[in-house]
Amino acid sequence: MWRDQTYLQPRALLGYFPCNSDGNELIVWDPEAPGERELERLVFPRQPKHDRICLADFYRPVSGPGSGAIDVVAIQAVTAGDEVTELMARLEQEGEFAEQLFVHGLGVQTAEGMAEWLHARARTDLGIPPEQGRRYSWGYPACPEQSEHEKVFRLLDAPSIGLRLSGGYAVEPEQSTLAIIAHHPQAVYFGMKSGSLPKTAKQAGDELIAGTEKDPTRLAELADDDPSLEDTSASDEGEPALAGA
DSSP, X not given: XXXXXXXXXXXXXXXXXXXXXXXXXXXXXXXXXXXXXXXXXXXXXXXXSTTOOBGGGGSOBSSSTTTTSOEEEEEEEEEOOSHHHHHHHHHHHTTOHHHHHHHHHHHHHHHHHHHHHHHHHHHHHHTOOTTOOEEEOBTBTTBXXXXXXXXXXXXXXXXXXXXXXXXXXXXXXXXXXXXXEEOOTTOOOOOSSSOOOOSSHHHHOOOOOTTSTTOGGGGGGOOTTOGGGSOOHHHHTTOOOOSOO
């Protein structure tokens, strides 16, 4: 399917902005006047208990201890394009349900793979280790308010790669994602009811794909009976799902 397809039109945006946190908000400064002129304020919730984490905590504060230095935030957008969504609708109308599911899966994995690739690019650009930092998408517990997408659209000029917002602030086309990257060494996925700051480097390290058995460039090396393809449900029992993208 990957070799034969002509319906995936991958496009991406990656923006770096000067920023500072202000309580539960992240001030995104105008690159022409950092610390003086605001472009947007991104708002995030704070845990009511546990370590009381807020995503804004992972950036340098605008005032108080550690203030005075301008930080940087990376924001990204990726899409597989409209054509894959149109093809899915046509296949469903024609009753080709299995093919429709395969096309949907390929489109979704293309968008997710692009997001992971762009995140790796941001880590390289920022000069941080490949396992440091996290990528958060709006709609997940750390940043649940999807109306914030409007601010991100203005910052990145997201319509320039064909992105739109639905009436409920969902990103369209379906196979698309927006995300904010926190490069802080203690950045972690968390929810409003659970999650704590990592206490060790191992806890803080993000799961890597490149170079592992999950790396799609290594598929040709994997045998049909590769251990990574075996059922691991028993060992994964009780493991929580990630709270971020």
